[in-house]
Amino acid sequence: MKRLLSVLALCSTIFCSNVAAHSDHGVISGQAAINIVSKSLPQMTFKEFGFEVGKLGASWKLLTSSDMSVVSVEDSFYIVSANNTETESTIYFQIANNGQVMDVTHKNNF
Amino acid sequence: MQHTVSTKTLLKASASATLVAIVALITFILPAEYNIDPTGIGQELGLTVLAAASATETPNESAQAGSDEYQVIEVIVPAGQGVEYKFNLQQYDKMTYEWLTDGPSLYFDLHGEPQGDTTGYFESYAIATLSGMKGSFTAPFAGSHGWYWKNKSDKPIAVQLMVKGQYEVIGLKQ
Numbered sequence: 001m002k003r004l005l006s007v008l009a010l011c012s013t014i015f016c017s018n019v020a021a022h023s024d025h026g027v028i029s030g031q032a033a034i035n036i037v038s039k040s041l042p043q044m045t046f047k048e049f050g051f052e053v054g055k056l057g058a059s060w061k062l063l064t065s066s067d068m069s070v071v072s073v074e075d076s077f078y079i080v081s082a083n084n085t086e087t088e089s090t091i092y093f094q095i096a097n098n099g100q101v102m103d104v105t106h107k108n109n110f
Numbered sequence: 111m112q113h114t115v116s117t118k119t120l121l122k123a124s125a126s127a128t129l130v131a132i133v134a135l136i137t138f139i140l141p142a143e144y145n146i147d148p149t150g151i152g153q154e155l156g157l158t159v160l161a162a163a164s165a166t167e168t169p170n171e172s173a174q175a176g177s178d179e180y181q182v183i184e185v186i187v188p189a190g191q192g193v194e195y196k197f198n199l200q201q202y203d204k205m206t207y208e209w210l211t212d213g214p215s216l217y218f219d220l221h222g223e224p225q226g227d228t229t230g231y232f233e234s235y236a237i238a239t240l241s242g243m244k245g246s247f248t249a250p251f252a253g254s255h256g257w258y259w260k261n262k263s264d265k266p267i268a269v270q271l272m273v274k275g276q277y278e279v280i281g282l283k284q
């Protein structure tokens with residue numbers, strides 16, 4: 001009987017990885033990283049967040065998703081660039097896999 | 111002597127477990143995660159509402175002017191005063207928001223007032239004193255919903271509010 005129950009438990013675990021709800025909860029996609037940058041830019045024109053780039057000028061509020069792109073995907077974070085055609089400058093966001101903005105710099109040297 | 115399980119028993123156990131898993135997948139997991147409900151049981155149990163709204167859903171006829179992209183609003187709360195910034199939402203309309211101040215904390219009350227109410231009734235969804243907050247809410251009733259911010263300091267405080275979802279902007283009330 002014990003062995004039978006063990007076998008039943010083993011069989012049910014085979015399916016767990018396929019049906020486990022929210023198994024990837026907390027890990028963002030590349031598109032989500034871009035959405036986070038899109039939301040962060042207006043906030044960074046409003047106040048200083050302690051990043052290298054400081055408080056951004058008002059022109060950064062006008063950027064759209066087409067001005068942003070995922071530059072690289074690392075083990076624990078994304079690098080997303082945001083290009084401001086008005087000021088002809090680009091800044092780089094380091095976004096952790098949980099969606100936290102870790103740093104924003106003028107150069108991609110993460 | 112060690113008790114061993116016969117091949118026949120093992121196969122029966124494996125088949126039973128597989129059957130249970132398939133039933134759970136079809137009746138509970140697919141309706142809740144992907145809004146796929148071939149048996150109708152998911153809907154009866156209220157599981158289909160857990161599935162994320164898909165792009166193929168029929169648009170709500172009473173959908174507000176709102177937006178799928180964040181709308182950025184900036185408000186100044188004068189020293190020693192309170193202001194309200196409100197939106198019209200229909201019942202069950204959803205708003206996602208994030209706001210922050212330019213530094214100091216503000217007392218706030220995120221609340222809703224029923225449409226047509228003359229008694230002064232309102233329902234508070236969140237009350238605290240913070241320098242920022244983010245989240246979402248679903249309007250329990252049609253009416254005006256939004257924030258009251260109170261500045262207890264002696265200097266004006268700026269608030270940046272970002273909202274998206276289903277709403278019409280009413281705007282600032284002082």
